[in-house]
Amino acid sequence: MPSTPGPAAPGSPQISVLDPENDPRASYLLSPALTTPLVARIVTSHSAGSHRSMAPFTGQPLVDLPVSSTQDVERAVDRARDAQRFWAGVPVRERAQVLLRLHDIVLTRQSEVLDLIQAESGKTRANAFEEVADVAQVTRHYGMRGPAYLAPRRVRGMLPILTQTRVNRLPVGVVGVIAPWNYPLTLALADVLPALVAGNAVVLKPDPQTTLTALWAAAALEAAGLPEDVLQIVAGGGDVGAALIDEVDHIAFTGSTATGRKIAARAGERLIGATLELGGKNPLYVAADADVEAASAGAVRACFGNTGQLCMSIERLVVHEAVADSFVASFVTKVKALTLSPAMDYSADVGSLTNAAQLERVENHVDDAIARGARILTGGVHRGDVGPLFYAPTVLDGVPPDALCAQEETFGPVVSVMVVRSDAEAVTVMNQTEFGLNASIWTRSVPRGRELARQVRAGTVNINDGYAAAWGSVEAPMGGFKASGLGRRHGREGIEEYTEAQTVAAQLGVGAGLSLDALFALPNGRGQAMLTGGLRVLKSLRAR
Numbered sequence: 086m087p088s089t090p091g092p093a094a095p096g097s098p099q100i101s102v103l104d105p106e107n108d109p110r111a112s113y114l115l116s117p118a119l120t121t122p123l124v125a126r127i128v129t130s131h132s133a134g135s136h137r138s139m140a141p142f143t144g145q146p147l148v149d150l151p152v153s154s155t156q157d158v159e160r161a162v163d164r165a166r167d168a169q170r171f172w173a174g175v176p177v178r179e180r181a182q183v184l185l186r187l188h189d190i191v192l193t194r195q196s197e198v199l200d201l202i203q204a205e206s207g208k209t210r211a212n213a214f215e216e217v218a219d220v221a222q223v224t225r226h227y228g229m230r231g232p233a234y235l236a237p238r239r240v241r242g243m244l245p246i247l248t249q250t251r252v253n254r255l256p257v258g259v260v261g262v263i264a265p266w267n268y269p270l271t272l273a274l275a276d277v278l279p280a281l282v283a284g285n286a287v288v289l290k291p292d293p294q295t296t297l298t299a300l301w302a303a304a305a306l307e308a309a310g311l312p313e314d315v316l317q318i319v320a321g322g323g324d325v326g327a328a329l330i331d332e333v334d335h336i337a338f339t340g341s342t343a344t345g346r347k348i349a350a351r352a353g354e355r356l357i358g359a360t361l362e363l364g365g366k367n368p369l370y371v372a373a374d375a376d377v378e379a380a381s382a383g384a385v386r387a388c389f390g391n392t393g394q395l396c397m398s399i400e401r402l403v404v405h406e407a408v409a410d411s412f413v414a415s416f417v418t419k420v421k422a423l424t425l426s427p428a429m430d431y432s433a434d435v436g437s438l439t440n441a442a443q444l445e446r447v448e449n450h451v452d453d454a455i456a457r458g459a460r461i462l463t464g465g466v467h468r469g470d471v472g473p474l475f476y477a478p479t480v481l482d483g484v485p486p487d488a489l490c491a492q493e494e495t496f497g498p499v500v501s502v503m504v505v506r507s508d509a510e511a512v513t514v515m516n517q518t519e520f521g522l523n524a525s526i527w528t529r530s531v532p533r534g535r536e537l538a539r540q541v542r543a544g545t546v547n548i549n550d551g552y553a554a555a556w557g558s559v560e561a562p563m564g565g566f567k568a569s570g571l572g573r574r575h576g577r578e579g580i581e582e583y584t585e586a587q588t589v590a591a592q593l594g595v596g597a598g599l600s601l602d603a604l605f606a607l608p609n610g611r612g613q614a615m616l617t618g619g620l621r622v623l624k625s626l627r628a629r
């Protein structure tokens with residue numbers, strides 16, 4: 086598939102448009118040679134109908150996918166359960182090797198998956214590449230560190246010397262993963278990879294819009310040596326996701342807070358664990374001492390990367406009054422210069438929205454803000470001239486607190502500016518929504534940024550960066566406070582999510598009469614007196 090930009094639209098030199106009738110890039114993805122072997126991976130009996138996904142760049146049909154029925158979901162989980170018994174017996178180092186091989190496959194075959202990601206999601210090539218880089222980071226991390234995270238840990242026993250205690254990390258069994266459409270490769274794999282290293286089997290339900298990318302990832306995992314049936318894919322919408330929760334031993338979900346609440350309730354009924362990465366209304370604070378040029382460049386990436394369809398995207402700019410004029414001028418100038426395009430090469434700055442519901446949501450939020458008195462500093466228009474789902478990067482000023490986009494996640498290229506008079510006021514404003522996923526602070530004093538970060542109720546805080554520094558620190562936990570989620574991905578926490586902790590404590594002196602039973606059998610409270618003395622000694626020795 087060629088990677089040259091499409092022809093520029095007349096009179097609009099910054100814009101290139103795919104012609105679905107004549108451009109080979111638009112029809113490439115309909116090629117059965119590509120889609121048939123991928124679609125064959127879906128666990129389906131074809132009884133539940135099919136779903137037609139549309140290419141966001143063109144509005145043309147992309148692929149027809151069979152939908153899985155409830156029985157198909159049960160079958161997928163049964164197969165996964167059988168495969169898991171074998172997989173859990175494979176030494177952890179060998180399981181980790183699969184990830185290290187996947188690392189190389191994803192980097193080597195990146196152009197293949199970049200094309201698929203762009204075709205299904207409508208994002209720019211640069212944003213699609215973030216997904217490839219992310220999978221490389223996560224596979225390397227868990228491929229290298231997974232075995233150490235999972236190693237049995239020796240802890241102090243109840244009675245020193247006489248009791249020896251270890252903590253095992255055992256797989257939970259079959260993990261269900263429900264993935265969204267905004268990062269089709271990253272979010273199909275982010276939870277699958279640690280779950281597999283931990284010895285689980287996985288049943289993945291991708292979003293109907295981006296199922297091909299998830300199928301490509303499953304094929305790549307098989308090429309990396311993952312045995313058959315350890316990863317199963319079921320296809321369909323929310324009802325298929327709901328059926329999956331009813332069968333698995335743990336559910337991992339990324340998506341909206343509204344759906345997350347339903348999933349948590351269903352998982353609660355079944356008393357299974359739920360890892361939920363949900364929405365955000367993430368703030369970026371420009372402090373009085375910030376480097377304004379650097380802050381405005383960082384803010385552009387943080388607000389409009391992935392067309393704002395990123396859980397960690399910045400949707401609120403909180404600016405100290407001392408730098409408000411210079412920051413806003415610099416920011417708006419940079420936003421106006423952004424190039425919108427469906428180009429399949431690296432020339433576009435901002436891509437398309439992914440589906441019609443997103444466009445409607447974005448328009449609704451902007452219209453509502455304007456009706457309530459907000460002002461548009463730039464953008465605020467649908468760019469149907471570029472592609473059916475393109476929307477201009479939009480900066481709003483004077484958004485009142487009761488506007489939809491002041492509180493709800495817009496999940497699009499829309500940001501509002503708020504001016505504050507102090508750091509304390511900034512912290513109050515930053516914490517003023519129900520969400521707590523990501524935040525960003527720009528200041529020349531990193532220690533001061535760290536101090537402010539402790540007051541912000543968010544799972545990740547980036548200093549002098551928008552989101553990538555924290556997301557890319559794959560050894561550190563990532564997840565949400567408040568309505569932004571439960572549990573964490575990445576690092577030790579991100580793999581322990583997919584394990585059960587098992588404590589195994591052994592008495593070593595039983596044969597020699599040195600046991601808890603022998604101690605408690607001593608007459609007249611002598612055992613208790615000995616224990617009392619022993620407890621005092623342990624504290625004086627500062628035993629933990």
Ligand code: NAD
Pocket residue numbers: 263264265266267290291292293321322323324325326327339340341342344345347348362363364365395396443446494495496
């Ligand atoms: P969604 O949360 O409804 O869907 C995400 C995934 O959950 C999809 O795979 C979907 O099929 C599945 N799903 C939906 N209902 C389900 C249910 N009851 N049980 C089990 N699975 C279910 O998101 P959406 O409708 O695609 O988008 C709506 C909004 O969600 C967006 O506008 C955006 O605000 C937010 N969103 C957030 C993220 C994120 O990364 N935080 C990702 C996608 C969407």
